[in-house]
Amino acid sequence: MVDLQIVIQTEDNRVFYDMPEFSPCTQCGACCRHFRVSFYQGELDSFPGGFVPVELTSVVTPFLVCMKGTEQGGARCIALQPDNRCSIYAQRPTPCREFPVYMEDGSLNSQCVRLRLLHGINMPEPPAKAA
Numbered sequence: 001m002v003d004l005q006i007v008i009q010t011e012d013n014r015v016f017y018d019m020p021e022f023s024p025c026t027q028c029g030a031c032c033r034h035f036r037v038s039f040y041q042g043e044l045d046s047f048p049g050g051f052v053p054v055e056l057t058s059v060v061t062p063f064l065v066c067m068k069g070t071e072q073g074g075a076r077c078i079a080l081q082p083d084n085r086c087s088i089y090a091q092r093p094t095p096c097r098e099f100p101v102y103m104e105d106g107s108l109n110s111q112c113v114r115l116r117l118l119h120g121i122n123m124p125e126p127p128a129k130a131a
């Protein structure tokens with residue numbers, strides 16, 4: 001999977017995914033325009049150990065925030081750039097890190113397929129090499 005996406009096992013046994021420079025996401029961005037991207041406020045950089053820029057978020061509940069723009073779902077995250085790259089990639093919140101593009105067998109995540117179809121985005125070419 002090294003050529004497709006980088007799998008990171010966190011210390012608390014969660015699985016995060018990083019994408020290489022060129023990935024199906026750069027022609028897509030559908031998940032950043034579809035979901036309400038909400039997460040625990042402790043991830044905000046206004047909290048000790050937090051990293052998500054607080055000025056790019058909105059309050060949802062006393063403990064939950066979301067990326068600005070995604071409050072109602074179905075709209076663009078404020079951090080999504082015109083080239084479909086994330087302007088805060090290294091500081092993006094947990095839900096963005098936990099959403100894989102590829103499954104273990106190298107196939108596309110069915111949620112990506114669903115979103116791409118919904119947004120009229122063509123399916124990417126199959127990966128040249130799946131480890």
Ligand code: SF4
Binds near residue numbers: 025028029099115
């Ligand atoms: S829907 Fe899937 S392919 Fe599209 S940007 Fe999100 S993770 Fe990438």
Ligand code: SF4
Binds near residue numbers: 032087
């Ligand atoms: S923070 Fe970045 S990865 Fe997450 S929804 Fe916004 S643009 Fe997408």
